[in-house]
Amino acid sequence: MSEYETILAERKGRVGVVTLNRPKALNALNSQLMREVVAAVEAFDADAEIGAIVVTGSEKAFAAGADIKEMQSKTFAEVYSEDFFSEWDRLSAVRSPIVAAVSGYALGGGCELAMMCDFIIASDTAKFGQPEIKLGVIPGIGGSQRLTRAVGKAKAMDLCLTGRNMDAEEAERAGLVARIVPAADLLDVALDAATTIASMSLPIARMAKEAVNRSFETTLAEGVKFERRVFHSTFATADQKEGMAAFVEKRTPKFVNG
Ligand code: CO8
Numbered sequence: 001m002s003e004y005e006t007i008l009a010e011r012k013g014r015v016g017v018v019t020l021n022r023p024k025a026l027n028a029l030n031s032q033l034m035r036e037v038v039a040a041v042e043a044f045d046a047d048a049e050i051g052a053i054v055v056t057g058s059e060k061a062f063a064a065g066a067d068i069k070e071m072q073s074k075t076f077a078e079v080y081s082e083d084f085f086s087e088w089d090r091l092s093a094v095r096s097p098i099v100a101a102v103s104g105y106a107l108g109g110g111c112e113l114a115m116m117c118d119f120i121i122a123s124d125t126a127k128f129g130q131p132e133i134k135l136g137v138i139p140g141i142g143g144s145q146r147l148t149r150a151v152g153k154a155k156a157m158d159l160c161l162t163g164r165n166m167d168a169e170e171a172e173r174a175g176l177v178a179r180i181v182p183a184a185d186l187l188d189v190a191l192d193a194a195t196t197i198a199s200m201s202l203p204i205a206r207m208a209k210e211a212v213n214r215s216f217e218t219t220l221a222e223g224v225k226f227e228r229r230v231f232h233s234t235f236a237t238a239d240q241k242e243g244m245a246a247f248v249e250k251r252t253p254k255f256v257n258g
Contacts, residue, residue, distance in 0.1 A: 006033040009040040012191055014198035016044030016096075020057040026064035027057045029109045033067075037113075038090050045094045048257075051198025051205065053094075054190050055117055056101035057110075059183060062126070065108030068135065085109075088141050091116045095206045097197050101190035102126045103183055107165065112141035115150060118209060120176065121190045122168045123183035128176060129165035149216055150176045201239035201255040 008019040018040045020027040027033075037055070044050045057063055066085070074084070091098075091113075100117035104125055111128045114120050122128075130143045138144065139160065148156040151174040159166065171177040181189045197205055211227045218226065234240045239255045246253035 004036045004040060006030070007036045007040060009043075011050065013195060014049060014051040015191060015194040016040075016047070016050045016053045017191070018044075018053065018055045020055075020063055023058055023060075025067065025069075026061035026105060027110070028065060028067040028069075029063055029113065030067035030070045034085070034087055038087055041091060041094055041098065045096045048202075050096065051200070051202050052194040053096050053098045054101055054187075054194045055098060055113070056187060056190065057103065057106075059123075059125070060104040061110070062100070062102040062104060062106040063110030063113055064105045065110050065131070066140070085140050088113070088116065095209070096202075097194070097205055097209050099190050099194050099197075101186050102128075102177075103186050108132050108139065108143070109141050112139060112143045112146065115146040115176075116142065118212075119178040120171075121179050121181060121186065121193060122171060122177045123186040124168050124180055125183050126168040126171065126177070126180075127165040128159075128168075128171045129163065130160045131163040131165070133161060134163040147176070150174070199255075201237065201243070202257040203237060204234055204239055204243075204255075207234065 006022050008021050010017050018037060020033065020037070022028060022033060041053055041055070044053050098117040100114040100120045102114050102120055103123035105127050106114045107127070107129045108131055111130060130139050130147060132139050144156070144160055147159065155174050158164070166174070168177060168180045172180050179189070207230050211230050214226050215223050238258050242255060243253045
């Protein structure tokens with residue numbers, strides 16, 4: 001897909017891989033990159049052959065934040081009228097599971113982009129932070145909300161108020177990161193995880209994602225009720241019959257995504 005200039009988008013089997021590609025700016029997230037990431041991820045989401053998506057950057061930087069040079073001279077009226085950065089919200093509406101493979105810097109908008117994905121696999125070199133305060137702004141792509149939900153108030157306040165970074169170990173201990181792997185293995189491990197997800201029934205994987213995400217938006221009792229109704233609805237699919245038959249018959253299931 002050569003229509004993109006700031007990212008690479010390629011298929012690896014049933015996985016769509018989006019690689020941020022502005023190496024000279026450490027993958028800083030300018031408007032063009034934002035539009036291209038959203039377009040590529042949405043295109044993979046709409047593609048029946050794709051069962052999961054990986055978003056990644058370079059070894060040195062997943063993304064060093066929103067593009068400071070692009071933002072520097074904007075006025076309040078401009079950012080307010082454009083609803084600057086609101087396009088990123090479209091990633092939250094993507095139904096396919098998205099894995100973030102993070103190496104090096106994931107700062108500011110970079111950390112926020114990683115948190116918009118469904119889970120983060122980090123290399124042992126990864127560094128996460130919300131350093132916006134050092135620039136005289138605050139997180140603007142959901143960092144103050146998603147980081148707090150991921151790691152709790154104490155650490156979110158620490159990071160947002162001091163602007164310090166946390167390394168991969170600290171991020172994993174705090175619950176931001178699902179797994180840490182050696183930098184050289186990062187993409188392989190992320191692709192492996194995404195390929196495993198893509199081998200499941202696509203609608204059932206989407207239901208699992210929807211159910212987990214619901215926990216952030218509702219009470220426990222309502223969330224459990226929602227989960228149970230979705231669980232019940234899995235029994236209307238051929239893939240539930242196939243998955244359980246395959247277990248009983250001691251064979252690998254052949255899901256039909258229906
Ligand atoms: N924006 C633009 N350019 C950047 C950015 C960035 N976020 N980060 C790095 N670059 C550029 C540098 O300017 C430099 O370009 P040049 O060679 O032309 O000078 C190039 O990338 C390489 O960077 P460094 O030379 O600085 O590389 P180092 O290895 O020395 O340092 C760091 C790496 C520590 C990551 C450093 O680059 C850095 O601190 N970057 C900025 C990190 C940051 O503050 N990120 C938060 C940005 S703000 C944000 O994300 C959300 C704002 C929300 C606003 C909401 C509005 C509605």
